[in-house]
Amino acid sequence: MTPRLVFDVAAGLAILFACVMVVHRHPVKSVLALVVSFFALAVTYVLLAAPLIAAVQVIVYAGAILVLFLFVLMLLNVPEEVRQTPDRPIHQALSAGAIVAFAAALLASLRAYGATRAAPSAELPPGDLAPVARLLFSDHFLSFEALSILLLAALVGSFVLARREESP
Amino acid sequence: MKVSASDWLLLSPELFLTAAGLLILSISAFFDKAKEEFLAFLTLLFVGVAIGLVAFLSGYGGRGAPIFAGMFIVDNFAIFFKLLMLVSIALTVLASIQFVGRAPYPAGDYYALLLFTGVGMLFMVSGNNLVSIYVALELMALSSYILAGYFKLEIKSTEAALKYFVLGAFSSGVLLYGLSLVYGIAGRMGLPDLAKLFESQAKSNLLLVGILLILAGLLFKIAAVPFHVWTPDVYEGSPTPVTAFFSVGPKLAAYAILARIFYVGFPKFHADWGLIIALVSAATMVFGNVAALLQTNVKRMLAYSSIAHAGYALMGVLGFRTEFGLWGILVYLLAYTFMNFGVFALVVFLETKGYAAESVADFNGLARRNMTAAVVMLVFLLSLAGIPPTAGFIGKYYLFTSAMKAGYAWLAVLAVLMSALSLFYYFRIAAAMFFSEAEGAPLKSSYALTAAVLICAAATVIVGVAPQPFVEMLRACVIKAP
Numbered sequence: 189m190t191p192r193l194v195f196d197v198a199a200g201l202a203i204l205f206a207c208v209m210v211v212h213r214h215p216v217k218s219v220l221a222l223v224v225s226f227f228a229l230a231v232t233y234v235l236l237a238a239p240l241i242a243a244v245q246v247i248v249y250a251g252a253i254l255v256l257f258l259f260v261l262m263l264l265n266v267p268e269e270v271r272q273t274p275d276r277p278i279h280q281a282l283s284a285g286a287i288v289a290f291a292a293a294l295l296a297s298l299r300a301y302g303a304t305r306a307a308p309s310a311e312l313p314p315g316d317l318a319p320v321a322r323l324l325f326s327d328h329f330l331s332f333e334a335l336s337i338l339l340l341a342a343l344v345g346s347f348v349l350a351r352r353e354e355s356p
Numbered sequence: 357m358k359v360s361a362s363d364w365l366l367l368s369p370e371l372f373l374t375a376a377g378l379l380i381l382s383i384s385a386f387f388d389k390a391k392e393e394f395l396a397f398l399t400l401l402f403v404g405v406a407i408g409l410v411a412f413l414s415g416y417g418g419r420g421a422p423i424f425a426g427m428f429i430v431d432n433f434a435i436f437f438k439l440l441m442l443v444s445i446a447l448t449v450l451a452s453i454q455f456v457g458r459a460p461y462p463a464g465d466y467y468a469l470l471l472f473t474g475v476g477m478l479f480m481v482s483g484n485n486l487v488s489i490y491v492a493l494e495l496m497a498l499s500s501y502i503l504a505g506y507f508k509l510e511i512k513s514t515e516a517a518l519k520y521f522v523l524g525a526f527s528s529g530v531l532l533y534g535l536s537l538v539y540g541i542a543g544r545m546g547l548p549d550l551a552k553l554f555e556s557q558a559k560s561n562l563l564l565v566g567i568l569l570i571l572a573g574l575l576f577k578i579a580a581v582p583f584h585v586w587t588p589d590v591y592e593g594s595p596t597p598v599t600a601f602f603s604v605g606p607k608l609a610a611y612a613i614l615a616r617i618f619y620v621g622f623p624k625f626h627a628d629w630g631l632i633i634a635l636v637s638a639a640t641m642v643f644g645n646v647a648a649l650l651q652t653n654v655k656r657m658l659a660y661s662s663i664a665h666a667g668y669a670l671m672g673v674l675g676f677r678t679e680f681g682l683w684g685i686l687v688y689l690l691a692y693t694f695m696n697f698g699v700f701a702l703v704v705f706l707e708t709k710g711y712a713a714e715s716v717a718d719f720n721g722l723a724r725r726n727m728t729a730a731v732v733m734l735v736f737l738l739s740l741a742g743i744p745p746t747a748g749f750i751g752k753y754y755l756f757t758s759a760m761k762a763g764y765a766w767l768a769v770l771a772v773l774m775s776a777l778s779l780f781y782y783f784r785i786a787a788a789m790f791f792s793e794a795e796g797a798p799l800k801s802s803y804a805l806t807a808a809v810l811i812c813a814a815a816t817v818i819v820g821v822a823p824q825p826f827v828e829m830l831r832a833c834v835i836k837a838p
Contacts (some may be wrong), residue, residue, distance in 0.1 A: 294565060297561035297564075327357055328425075329424075331427065335495075338498055342498055344502075345501070348462075349502065349517075
């Protein structure tokens, strides 16, 4: 199998299972579909010479975050979604048409762009952890610190929203 | 990367606000009995110190150059926005004092989150790189989702938070996709670097798609049609002081980065995004004003009114080809911040008096029950409609002129027509206040809320009557043409 074929299969699977995730009515099965989608994405990252991102994708997203999702879903025992409003066929058809049109336009402009030039020179040598770390803690350290405040705000927020009020 | 002491000084307002937020959080965690008024006063004090720090930086010689490896820039433009944002946070604290205190929710977290939102906004306007701008935007957005849902036992507040979060996350995704396309093409993320690169490079459709997606993500934040659907529900459901804040604070930040990204980063593509902005601006003005006309719920009406105002402001964005457009939008935002906050602050006032401020009828006979409130409300309404001599007139004057200068005379004509239309729904409130029968005792406002409203009213009138010094000052805040 050529890398190109592997890439196409992996990318197709990623898109397919992302659609399954959106459409499926059972939350747990949606999460499982998302796991497959994430693994397929990780394969494409490997083929794009970004093994570090692929590893992060598997460990953090597929491993940690989705497992957390599953825990929450199972703890809350979320039932299968029951659609209350009737499906709106015109809205759905229009949205689907818009998505396909946008995807086609994007694909066309990507191909046109790819045909005119070589890939831009990568800032990082592929698959090396040290340069990423160096950039993260030098040039990007300000954003890094802002992210830590963001996580704190998220923590405070989840505490605020989940806490039981003693005197309602 | 070298960081000097002067760089840290330029970062001091953000650092100080972060520390202040952490302190408020710790106080409310360790002292259960800390009074809400005390926490509010402390927050106000910290915001005041931050205003002082920014004011100090406005005279500091080291400003203007990118620092922290080009991620951060403190120029006059950023300083103007930071001052206005900090003032809007201070006004929000004043408007919140009795409102949040009455509820069974801990006030410390509320003020801490407000300060974290402020840190995000301050970071945003100083962002000089796509990554730092995006991270700051997320910090602001995440904290504001929680503020929207702060009254979590009220179903409408929860609904507001959920809608704001889902749609906000989606728009962030769109924005991020656009940023990734631009980065994929350019291989760099600093705004001046991008402009320099594009100067010499032929444009591709892919780049235009990326720019379009970035534009869509930002138009969501300023609630322009067709990305406005979240606004009425969020404004109606959020705690009203938070609504007042949303209608000015995060919008200021969004306009600031819209200006930074498109004025500094993509000036070469003005012809490509100009027409889209013109169409969006026209649609936003028409839709916002017509929908406001059809509303009977005051909060929703004011939400649509602020959508309409986003349409006017986009005319300034259109003028980004010249410095005048940017100047115009600064003048307008100065006026908009005070008049729009003022209107919502008066809705807060009615709500603290037990009126839901759901319908226009709640304003009936306000003139007889609290003359000051009615007169001040009238000033804000006149200013929103753009009647001289109020600040709103000056702001609109600059925006309309900038649309004319950019060659979109039809848009300016449409804007004048729509401003005339807006008089109808603004005057519905005015008529209710002055000409309807009053019942019940006079209404007294709390000192804090009175202070907030009077500050807004004073600013609206002073900028309207004597605009010259402010307008000249703002001219110095325009980013120098790259």
